[in-house]
Amino acid sequence: xxxxxxxxxxxxxxxxxxxxxxxxxxxxxxxxxxxxxxxxxxxxxxxxxxxxxxxxxxxxxxxxxxxxxxxxxxxxxxxxxxxxxxxxxxxxxx
Amino acid sequence: xxxxxxxxxxxxxxxxxxxxxxxxxxxxxxxxxxxxxxxxxxxxxxxxxxxxxxxxxxxxxxxxxxxxxxxxxxxxxxxxxxxxxxxxxxxxxxxxxxxxxxxxxxxxxxxxxxxxxxxxxxxxxxxxxxxxxxxxxxxxxxxxxxxxxxxxxxxxxxxxxxxxxxxxxxxxxxxxxxxxxxxxxxxxxxxxxxxxxxxxxxxxxxxxxxxxxxxxxxxxxxxxxxxxxxxxxxxxxxxxxxxxxxxxxxxxxxxxxxxxxxxxxxxxxxxxxxxxxxxxxxxxxxxxxxxxxxxxxxxxxxxxxxxxxxxxxxxxxxxxxxxxxxxxxxxxxxxxxxxxxxxxxxxxxxxxxxxxxxxxxxxxxxxxxxxxxxxxxxxxxxxxxxxxxxxxxxxxxxxxxxxxxxxxxxxxxxxxxxxxxxxxxxxxxxxxxxxxxxxxxxxxxxxxxxxxxxxxxxxxxxxxxxxxxxxxxxxxxxxxxxxxxxxxxxxxxxxxxxxxxxxxxxxxxxxxxxxxxxxxxxxxxxxxxxxxxxxxxxxxxxxxxxxxxxxxxxxxxxxxxxxxxxxxxxxxxxxxxxxxxxxxxxxxx
Numbered sequence: 001x002x003x004x005x006x007x008x009x010x011x012x013x014x015x016x017x018x019x020x021x022x023x024x025x026x027x028x029x030x031x032x033x034x035x036x037x038x039x040x041x042x043x044x045x046x047x048x049x050x051x052x053x054x055x056x057x058x059x060x061x062x063x064x065x066x067x068x069x070x071x072x073x074x075x076x077x078x079x080x081x082x083x084x085x086x087x088x089x090x091x092x093x094x
Numbered sequence: 095x096x097x098x099x100x101x102x103x104x105x106x107x108x109x110x111x112x113x114x115x116x117x118x119x120x121x122x123x124x125x126x127x128x129x130x131x132x133x134x135x136x137x138x139x140x141x142x143x144x145x146x147x148x149x150x151x152x153x154x155x156x157x158x159x160x161x162x163x164x165x166x167x168x169x170x171x172x173x174x175x176x177x178x179x180x181x182x183x184x185x186x187x188x189x190x191x192x193x194x195x196x197x198x199x200x201x202x203x204x205x206x207x208x209x210x211x212x213x214x215x216x217x218x219x220x221x222x223x224x225x226x227x228x229x230x231x232x233x234x235x236x237x238x239x240x241x242x243x244x245x246x247x248x249x250x251x252x253x254x255x256x257x258x259x260x261x262x263x264x265x266x267x268x269x270x271x272x273x274x275x276x277x278x279x280x281x282x283x284x285x286x287x288x289x290x291x292x293x294x295x296x297x298x299x300x301x302x303x304x305x306x307x308x309x310x311x312x313x314x315x316x317x318x319x320x321x322x323x324x325x326x327x328x329x330x331x332x333x334x335x336x337x338x339x340x341x342x343x344x345x346x347x348x349x350x351x352x353x354x355x356x357x358x359x360x361x362x363x364x365x366x367x368x369x370x371x372x373x374x375x376x377x378x379x380x381x382x383x384x385x386x387x388x389x390x391x392x393x394x395x396x397x398x399x400x401x402x403x404x405x406x407x408x409x410x411x412x413x414x415x416x417x418x419x420x421x422x423x424x425x426x427x428x429x430x431x432x433x434x435x436x437x438x439x440x441x442x443x444x445x446x447x448x449x450x451x452x453x454x455x456x457x458x459x460x461x462x463x464x465x466x467x468x469x470x471x472x473x474x475x476x477x478x479x480x481x482x483x484x485x486x487x488x489x490x491x492x493x494x495x496x497x498x499x500x501x502x503x504x505x506x507x508x509x510x511x512x513x514x515x516x517x518x519x520x521x522x523x524x525x526x527x528x529x530x531x532x533x534x535x536x537x538x539x540x541x542x543x544x545x546x547x548x549x550x551x552x553x554x555x556x557x558x559x560x561x562x563x564x565x566x567x568x569x570x571x572x573x574x575x576x577x578x579x580x581x582x583x584x585x586x587x588x589x590x591x592x593x594x595x596x597x598x599x600x601x602x603x604x605x606x607x608x609x610x611x612x613x614x615x616x617x618x619x620x621x622x623x624x625x626x627x628x629x630x631x632x633x634x635x636x637x638x639x640x641x642x643x644x645x646x647x648x649x650x651x652x653x654x655x656x657x658x659x660x661x662x663x664x665x666x667x668x669x670x671x672x673x674x675x676x677x678x679x680x681x682x683x
Contacts, residue, residue, distance in 0.1 A: 012231060014228065014230030014231050014234065015230070017228060017230050019225070019226050019227060019228050020228075020230075022225075023225070046230070046231040046234050046235060047230065047231075047234045050234045050235045050237065050238030050239070051235075051238060053231045053232070053234065053235035054213060054235050054238075054239060057213075057214055057215065058231060059182075059213070059215045059229075059231050059232035059235060060227040060228070060229065060231060060232065060256075060259050060260065061227060061228055061229075061230050061231035062227060063227070063231070071220075073220070073222065074217070074218065074220070074221040074222065075221070075222045075223070075224050076217065076221060076222070076223050076224070076227045076259050077223050077224040077225035077226055077227045077261065078224075078225035078226050078227065079224055079225050080224060080225030080226070081224045081225065084222055084224040085224065088222055
């Protein structure tokens with residue numbers, strides 16, 4: 001996570017709620033496959049840090065935000081569609 | 095508790111609603127307490143507000159005022175009840191909500207520092223939805239924020255937008271269940287909004303469960319009638335509480351939302367036996383002292399029959415006693431009204447200046463009857479009058495308002511009555527039997543006193559006639575009187591009936607003049623005869639005194655003659671005695 005990388009991601013989750021767990025697993029699998037070491041992921045648990053949800057205006061979980069490279073992209077949901085995810089992250093030939 | 099239950103069981107099989115809730119084990123409290131919304135009419139029809147610590151659902155089509163109702167309730171809590179609030183905005187951005195509410199004068203900026211918090215949850219347009227999501231983040235954030243600021247009221251605006259982000263039907267259903275669980279374990283008074291179809295139905299699917307989840311469901315509607323906006327509110331359910339079931343009109347006015355509820359909690363004041371002057375001594379006499387204080391008075395008549403003048407005279411007399419009065423004119427401006435009435439010596443200008451009298455001009459077409467009613471209600475609250483004149487009330491029944499005007503008028507009169515205000519309404523009406531605006535409004539059946547003014551045309555003249563058609567609780571005069579307006583003031587004259595016709599105007603004057611001449615003749619005759627009698631009496635007296643003098647003379651004569659006779663008798667007897675003495679003792683002779 002501390003590696004220098006081109007893609008900066010932040011995933012907001014609600015503890016170990018099913019959708020959040022699903023999103024974490026799917027994202028990690030996707031990144032491992034398509035981004036290798038070229039990404040940085042921060043996971044924010046809004047149950048532990050509710051203030052973050054307010055300041056970052058993220059109220060639905062899970063929510064993935066691609067912070068870099070521009071443009072910023074936000075995906076709400078458990079990332080059930082790899083096509084959508086790939087397009088949002090600007091990955092591959094999707 | 096066990097005693098309470100056995101008591102009820104012993105008495106029969108009636109289980110109070112609160113007991114049922116207890117059995118389900120869902121509820122923290124047994125009895126309902128209410129949180130006032132601060133929307134006067136709404137608090138009336140719900141019997142005190144929305145359920146405290148529970149969920150209320152507000153449904154309605156776009157533009158019905160769901161957000162306004164929710165925000166106003168939140169603002170009321172924060173400002174007046176020391177109940178800080180959180181507004182979660184999904185549908186519109188917080189900035190836009192604050193901007194929209196700026197015109198209501200709620201001063202949201204001052205409240206936002208401590209007691210009011212907006213959570214801007216409106217996703218930006220480029221947000222992508224992929225797969226199911228849930229509300230856990232939101233609920234965690236709400237809990238944190240609510241604990242931090244001690245929030246008691248929470249608005250979720252709107253649930254349909256919120257749920258559109260969590261996924262398909264089963265996901266939405268799951269999140270609604272989650273939300274329900276959350277609501278049941280929190281003490282917050284929650285207002286949730288949900289968009290309904292134009293017919294007032296909630297969309298099917300998961301949203302259809304919302305009404306079951308909420309303890310109170312408030313349904314809003316907005317429709318057009320001939321271009322006049324008509325809004326209404328209806329309480330669809332209220333668990334554990336009674337409520338007024340009908341739809342009640344509402345408006346969104348200068349100070350926010352207002353609901354025109356019929357007072358169900360307020361009992362009307364006891365009927366007054368106090369009289370208030372009509373402003374015309376003659377009319378007071380006809381009504382056995384005046385109008386009843388707190389009663390409703392209807393004055394009907396054709397245009398120009400001096401309906402407004404009667405209203406003016408009434409408020410003038412109120413103000414003269416130092417009472418406050420409100421005159422709402424749908425006809426003429428304040429300046430025109432004051433000027434026109436001054437021409438018949440009804441002087442209102444001084445009372446307008448002193449502040450006792452408030453004259454407001456409105457245009458009927460400006461707003462719906464409901465809006466006018468609420469407007470008048472606000473004026474009453476601000477001015478606190480004892481007398482209210484609506485001139486003419488038939489203005490409320492114009493274009494697009496035919497269906498609501500009757501109830502508006504009824505509620506206006508009820509409102510005035512519950513506050514002890516004597517309300518004086520004028521209405522255009524050609525005759526007391528015709529089917530025109532006033533009778534369509536059915537005011538005449540509601541009014542306590544009904545005065546009808548007509549023109550009587552005779553011999554090329556048009557004169558005003560006044561009849562008291564009815565006056566509840568009053569032995570009123572049945573006479574038709576002539577209403578005379580002049581620079582000397584307003585007065586009622588006796589009318590003459592001749593050959594079954596009412597004589598007014600110059601016919602009455604002729605008759606009066608004829609009468610005057612007649613009586614002068616009679617007076618002269620009386621004087622002449624009285625003088626003659628006096629003469630005759632004096633004459634007789636003189637004759638009596640002459641006769642008495644004559645009598646006295648006769649008496650004197652008689653007395654003299656009697657004296658003379660007595661003296662002569664005495665003389666004769668003395669001579670005889672003398673002759674006897676001279677003959678020597680008499681016997682020797």
